[in-house]
Amino acid sequence: MHTAGVLVGFCPELSGRYRGRLQEFGFHAGETITCQHQPGFGAPRVYRVSNATYSLDRELAIQVLVSLSGG
Amino acid sequence: MSKVLLVGTPNSGKTALFNRLTGLNHRVANYPGITVDLSIGQLAKLPDRELVDFPGTYSLRPISEEERIAVAHFADALGDPEVEHVLCVVDATRLEKSLFFCLQVVRECRRSGKRITVLANMGDILARHSLKVDAPGLAENIGAPVLVVSARTGMGLAEVLDQLASSTLDEMAVAADEEPMLLAQDDESADSALYEEAHRLAERFGAPADQLLLIQSRLDRFFLGSLSGGLAFSLIMLVLFQSIFTWSAPAMDAVERVVTGLGRWILPFLDQGILRDFTADAIFSGIGAFLVFVPQIFVLTFVIGLLEDSGYLARAALICHKPLRFFGLSGKSFIPMLSGVACAIPAIYAARSIESPRARFLTYLVIPLMPCSARLPVYTLLIAIFIPRETALGGLVGWQGLTLFCVYGLGMVCGLLVAGVVNRISTGEAQMPFMMELPAYRMPALVPIARKSLQRAKHFVTKAGLVILSVTIVVWVLGYFPNQGADLGASWLGTIGKWIEPVFQPLGLDWRYGVAIVSAFLAREVFVGTLGTIMGIEGAEDNILPLVEQIQASALPLGSGLALLVFFAIALQCVSTVAILAREANSWRLAGRMVVAYLCIAWLAAWATFQITAML
């Protein structure tokens, strides 16, 4: 866990309102996103961006394009 | 009276601040037309101002129904000449998250000429970790005063009041060259400039909170882990349910003792006759039977409040997401479902935070099947009658607790099944993706939670009590006349009861239970009061026996007791729930269908239970 990456953009298929909400959460291009936890019971993963943590389900997370930097 | 609006992102401590600033002086207003509860209270220190608390939103661009309503109200309020000041609460430990919203609010306030002050809340947490936000720097950049405050400790609130008291409008002069208000419109280009700005400001003036997140991350590793998280979840739920019984038992016993004691003390002072009969049957047996359950409602609300305030509920929602998804629900359905264990009405409101219309609809279907506390009096009564107090496995499990657990489970399982089936057979809108903020773990603030639970209990006594009192009086009058309680079977009530008896006879229940069930359609707990009144009329004059003993003496078969339990677990018998459901879901048809469907299922399941028990 604790894979980190830099957000490069969003999938063009992602609808505007979800993209907007993600941006409000702090998901911006250039921001470092860290996957903090992969909870049990198949629960959505927990990501840290800036000082806050959010859980996003897979469907949504795969639309957030991140370039892995390791770490 | 001039008004001050309180707005902020979810989990920024808005409610806590509202309570701090208004003290106990507030009421919950229901805005005309739309069902959104805005708390309105007078500022404790500035009694000529009213503080209006808006529901928290992440943005003025709403994506859920709850946010849409909140934003629409906010837009209205900005046009209201009585509103002169807006307080925007941000979480100082997570500035980035709140600043975007904050900038939007500043922009709108400027356009409509309202003063705005930004409150950077949770200042005590920053201070504890020797962290700082640069409030003056931030203020200069966003063009509004920024005050670091703490709703917990009261830090900085004096300055907030100073700000509100001073009426200088100069720092917020309306910028004449701005375009007209674009609230709640898809204004992406303007917004993306704001994202950039929020990000830049948070980076420059915010506090680095790595340390805070490290603690959270450790706790999350435990509470979200497959093994530890599952264990913790089961344990917490077990404690929740046990607490309903064990923690409230002494208080319930005390209430019962006071009620019976009071009855025995007062009755001899009354002359023989109607007044005395009424006091004994309707007041002490009827109302008393229901008052006993008030402590339980308090405890349940309190424990759920603790879990919510500690930040654990969001983790529980996350853990439940996948299993709930199987039934078409979402992790966000967990909180409404759990609230439904206390009462369906706040649960239906809580479902507003589910953005996905489909998951919200399915959650509505589940909520009335959750074992709400109004069922608890009925369950407790029936369990006390039929299930021995003994324990097994060396005191580890009590049969009564176990039975309660099973009936609770029955409701929940039915709820999930209904959601699952409806999800499979209905077409319609697709699910929306799941995204949720995980709030920080916090020590729960005991006093506000206790206060809220007390309010809930009081609300239960006054609102439900009024219904119960009226029903009790009607039932008593019908049962007492025309023959002064001499023969209940020949009374008006008896006649009505005999008429509906065929419906309940297949469950082994006589007309008295039929009447009690029918009266329970006003509110489930009325069942206990009605039964208390009926048995009170039947029973010996001044002998106020606990209802349990009276029913035990009447030799009701076990199968009928279990059938009653099952019936109450499933039937949708609460008029308030039906009304709120119809309003929130905006569909009387849905509410009506649910009542009919759940009644049929309840009766069939109860009948099956009775038959099976008879065969054993």
Ligand SMILES: Nc1nc2c(ncn2[C@@H]2O[C@H](COP(=O)(O)OP(=O)(O)O)[C@@H](O)[C@H]2O)c(=O)[nH]1
């Ligand atoms: N330590 C600390 N905790 C706070 C403060 N204000 C609120 N909280 C806690 O933060 C959580 C969220 O607060 P609440 O008022 O419910 O937030 P809302 O969603 O914005 O209404 C609760 O657990 C509060 O007890 C504060 O100033 N300091």
